[in-house]
Amino acid sequence: MKQEFDKTDCFTMNGKLALPYTYFAGRVGSTFITTIRDQKKIMGVRCDKCSKVFIPPRQTCEKCFSDIRENWVDLQNTGVVTNFTVVRYDGKHLPRKAPFVLALVKLDGADTPFVHILEGIEPEKVEVGMRVEAVFAKETTNTILDIDHFAPVKERVQVIERPTSPEKPGKAALSKDEMERLERRKAMSNKVIITAALSGAATMKNQNPNVPYTPQDFAEEAAKCFKAGAAMVHVHAREDGGMATHEHARIKTTHDAIKDKTPELIVNLSSAVGMGKTAEQRISQIVHVKPEMASLNTNTMNFSIVERKSGKIFLDYVFENTFTMLQDFGKAMEENGVKPEIECYDMGGLDNTLIIMNQGFFTTPMNFNFVWGVAGGQAFRPDAFIAMKNALPPHANFTTCGVGTDEFPCITLSCMLGGHMRVGLEDNIRTPKGDLAKGSFELVEWAVRIAEIFGRVPATPDEAREIMGLRKR
């Protein structure tokens, strides 16, 4: 077709269309934006059916059409860059002058990445996989720009306020894998994990001749406990003479002897070891042996021998567990595939953990042990137990142990409340009848009876691994 036009005297005029407008963000959008604005907290919504956490949030799951508007989950303000582009052109619709980086950021706890601005780094240095964190706007924009931008995470150690109050634990944001694991755990809710604490650092043969010292002793005692129903043993290795040791070789030999005789068992090593050990001695052996699990202590406290009735002090000792140790030990364990068993001797220890966990290095689920009756810690009281249980972070497991006569009352309550149980000569040398126990295995047999009363079944080691989130070996 011919297109011949006379262009002389053609007049053009400039339109200046602008359309200031107020958009209602919707109820879901309003919650999302105002939470970022007021609490500096980013939330997503979770579809339980699809096990997927969406951000930006929406009212309905696009996959299964479930109504998910109430399923808020807290996401971390940190995440990982999954994709990016460098915008090198200018335009009035763009929030920054060119060049600037737009990135897809997958927040920790979310399953879908979302777009945001990335600053604080040369565009040429941006990489897929880098860790970034949200930097919040000083003044609200009532849009997604209340997160002003993301910036690379700075390496740092700092204590920050925890996001959820202990009275009302929020739902922690979980990845798809973690959610699936959670579902499997739920299916095992009648399983109870029984741990046998074979020796401790302080129980000696003169108190109960069945306390193991040699690797051979430990292996035999552990096998009996397994047969009786224990899924895990907790171990402080000893020298032949009975002293608790931090020697790597001896600890590894003890650990291996148990595993050789009963490969199924979970071995949980102590990172307390015994009195007078340095922080380095306490953690280096864990890193060396890499057991499946290890104890992680949460509070500096008196850990003494005091006669209850008379109040007479036999031995005074301060068990040092600073925040730094809690952090460093916890990180070392997680980095080495050792799941921490977090020892709480009172609510303070639990609170310490709730603060440090905000650094984000603890893997889900977290596993707690409430310890009762240490001279320096708190004595067993059911109401204190329940208060601690209620203060746990989301999806956490709990077990319990008690010194001496606290042992059976505390594990009974734990069993009633859906928790797990630890018994053994480390904590208590006698059966409920008052006889010296023939070994930790006899105490395990009593724990099994308690479980039976409440209709719970001892978990196998593999079931215990599933429940506690141990890595597959």
Place this chain on the structure above:
Amino acid sequence: MGKRVAICAVSQIKMDSDYWYMRFQNMLLPCLESIVEQTGVTFDLEKGIRDIITNSDDVFDARTISNNGVTDVVGAHFRGEEKMAQEGINGLGYAMASILSGHDDVILFMGHCKESQTENRLMNTNLAFDPFYTRPLGLDFLNASAFQAREYMKKSGVTDEHLAKVVVRSRKNAKKNPNAIESKQVTLKEVMKSPLLADPIRQLHQWPVTDWAFGMLLCCEERAKEFTDNPVWLTGFGNCMDSFFLGDKDLTSNFSLKKASERAYKMAGIKDPKRDFDVVELKDLFAYQLPMWAEGVGIVDENKGGEWIDGDGPDKQNVNLSGGMLSGSPLLLGGVARTIECVLQLRGEAGKRQVKGAKRAIAQGTYGAAGQHQAVVILEK
């Protein structure tokens, strides 16, 4: 599918980068006149055009109800007039549904778009994003596509050099297409040295600013001979929409294009897309999209986009002999432009780029961020 829909005539004006001196009514009028001239169709309420589909966009026309301005020029007074405000290829699906359902026998389909007059056409595409989560971040069809380009290139072994080849080839082919935008020939080196716009997309990887208008007459099988001796049959149509948020979807899965193709192939009885088409026209807004959409419609194996370009696959399979989107068409009308090119090929009217004996063709159109919406049509001689 027992009945077929005929495309009796197509018309267009030459694509241009700046028709500042033409109102869009001026652009449409010669297209309409050409349709009337080719077919002898009238606006008689008994036997002629009673239903018109128009294709335009409020944001690109900077006015509301953009079809309001064309009612008279497309002859829509006292007639049915419906507007497709999305990728024009969907107007073909709509026309097809109107005819096959018996709503009407004859449909006039007209469309226009001027990309040249907006201050920044990417700003227009920014409005396609929601006002809360993505629009304030400046997302537009270019930077959103850049995310997809990065992932796709990694997945399918497509390099910067492959993209340069796509651009060089497009311009070479466009020389044989009198309707394409006039642009100079470029070398691989020039493309690879052109400035990055949004990594990894370069300036020369992007479709040119284009003003264009078209017309098309469709009718039912029984009446086709009243209007033409050389009908092209519209035998398949399919479309599909992927998730809105970029993070919700797998950017390289071609989910919506595969679904759209599946539907169109089923309707048209296509068994093997690698062999069944003599002509393929893909809407490559950006160079990376030529191999990516080729994978999506199934003429190339998954993840083989890079090898396909190396092996001269585009030439062997007659893909974008017109120059494709990289040699012109407004964003809004890209799928229709691809369809019209296929019609010309099947009618034997494609001039120097004619594929001899072309019997069957596929045209594809896409809209939204990073191929969110996809549609394909199957055309047969």
